[in-house]
Amino acid sequence: MELFRNRLHLLIDQLSDEELADMWEVLAELCYDLYMQRAIQASKRLLNPGDTFTREEALQFLSLM
Numbered sequence: 608m609e610l611f612r613n614r615l616h617l618l619i620d621q622l623s624d625e626e627l628a629d630m631w632e633v634l635a636e637l638c639y640d641l642y643m644q645r646a647i648q649a650s651k652r653l654l655n656p657g658d659t660f661t662r663e664e665a666l667q668f669l670s671l672m
Contacts, residue, residue, distance in 0.1 A: 646669060
């Protein structure tokens with residue numbers, strides 16, 4: 608892991624501010640997608656067909672992910 612961190616720092620140092628801003632937009636979207644994918648996978652493990660939630664229960668369940 609340390610090797611990846613060092614490489615990432617070297618890459619960041621070589622990018623301009625505009626390139627960093629563009630990269631951040633892409634990276635943020637990927638992080639949101641990963642968060643949702645993990646929540647979907649967890650719900651598949653924890654929920655059974657026919658289970659239903661109220662809106663409040665669903666929000667509480669998602670906040671635990």
